[in-house]
Amino acid sequence: MRATYHLVPADDWAARDPAAPYAAPSLAGEGFIHCTDGATAMVDTANRHYLVDPRAFVVLSVDLDATGSPWRFDDDAGIYPHVYGPIAPAAILREQAIPRGDDGTFLPFAGADIPAGIRVETIYVVQATYGPDAPKLRPAARPEHLAHIGDLLRAGQVIEAGGYLDFSEALLLVRASSEVEAVDLFRDDAYIRSGVWTDLRARPFGRVIAD
Numbered sequence: 087m088r089a090t091y092h093l094v095p096a097d098d099w100a101a102r103d104p105a106a107p108y109a110a111p112s113l114a115g116e117g118f119i120h121c122t123d124g125a126t127a128m129v130d131t132a133n134r135h136y137l138v139d140p141r142a143f144v145v146l147s148v149d150l151d152a153t154g155s156p157w158r159f160d161d162d163a164g165i166y167p168h169v170y171g172p173i174a175p176a177a178i179l180r181e182q183a184i185p186r187g188d189d190g191t192f193l194p195f196a197g198a199d200i201p202a203g204i205r206v207e208t209i210y211v212v213q214a215t216y217g218p219d220a221p222k223l224r225p226a227a228r229p230e231h232l233a234h235i236g237d238l239l240r241a242g243q244v245i246e247a248g249g250y251l252d253f254s255e256a257l258l259l260v261r262a263s264s265e266v267e268a269v270d271l272f273r274d275d276a277y278i279r280s281g282v283w284t285d286l287r288a289r290p291f292g293r294v295i296a297d
Contacts, residue, residue: 090123091125091147092120093143093144093184095139096263099181107174108173121148121150122167137192142263145195146181148169153174156171183208185264195208196208209261210288210291211291212258212271213286213287215284216283217281220283242261258272
């Protein structure tokens, strides 16, 4: 196996025919599909070419030996493999969202050192700070707040949600494409409007899953 990475807009990847070989637009335009060796170099490539592109992106882990198409390095450093043809579905080892910061900067993602049967999903941990009057304000706002969280849980946008019993912070594990999108899920929550929560912030988190 010869692993490398390929970056693709999330919507484009979702719209593909999963049973058909994958052909990036560059295959028609340039004659090959761009890849990048190494997780760090992949992040650098994303920031170099797509920093101002606001779309969500997916990183594909690709086995070059299984693409069914010839490939070679055309750069002197030997970092950027070019695949001269479509990539067979069996060559796609893993797909994962690449996290982004508030300013659009692409952030590190889980590398290729993940054993079979294990995958790492990039999610966001939203931390909500309770206000000084939270114990007094919470009862009135709680039914609407829990209904909102329930809707997000059923939609799959929230994975886990809860608060420390000392009224210091609440933690919400959410699926989103950026820190901004993660926080936006709760900006109009009843707890924010009533002052139960006074601050929201988000950080990317690698969630380990056993298949």
